Amino acid sequence: MITASDLPIPVPDDHGDDAAAEAWQRIRAISHNPAAMAAFHQIVQETGLPLAPLRALLVLPLDEPVPMRQLAKRLGCDNSYVTSLVDALERRGLATRQQHPTDRRIKVIVLTDEGRALTRRAQLADATPPGSFAGLTPAEVTTLRDLLRKITPSQPA
Template sequence: MATQKTRPDSLTFEVVDLIGSVVARYHEEYEEAAAEHALTGAQARLLSLLSLEPLPMRRLAQKLKCEPSNVTGIVDRLEARGLVERRPDPGDRRVKLAAATQEGGRIARSLRDSLDFAREPLAGLTHEERLSLRDLLRRMLEV
């Protein structure tokens, strides 16, 4: 038995468009911030992930939604610049972890600090509104 999908209403379309606009602004500003450090957007995203914790290449590829061979190339270029290093995984010495160096961590913090397109609009919301927005976004991502 085929189930018929209901067409989203105009409010849903508007919300989807607004989310798209936020994402587009985020990517635009992120690319600009990355370029200031002579990084590509992919390099900046990988560096930001590694500034939180060292990760194996396969896990990086999953988080970035790309092939492990692509991650290897990105890590190679960041390693050549002294922003990332490879180290053995203490839990499994056969696995190599990629980790941000001290300089890589500094640049990742600088990237985060430069992403201010949302700061002003978010500052206009109350604490409770920001909590509600966060919780709604988390709920959307759980689906």
């Protein structure tokens, strides 16, 4: 299995000794590591579901409807793109569109039983740290988490 330490860390020459550039390159090497993405790609292969609709499942709650507009906000995309993602989820029987209970103008996305099962699996695959984290002590993991919290934007609602 390939780990993040197996991948070269290219740091652009024009950044010299820029620690921030190197840190960013190392974060990207971990997050783009094929081994870290393997569980996700396995789900894609097993289900035939394209990666984009699968990523939409990562931001959908398991047990409550989400307005289409809110899904667009969570994904950082426009409403028309969300329509195609939800179309793909509906075609696969993973989600349905329903009217909002108090505002008929709003459509909400509701996961089906199959959709909830796949969402749980995808969310677990996404939340599981790559194997390279095993090289850190618990204190180092905590420090890394705390540092990343300082630079990570808050999650969209």
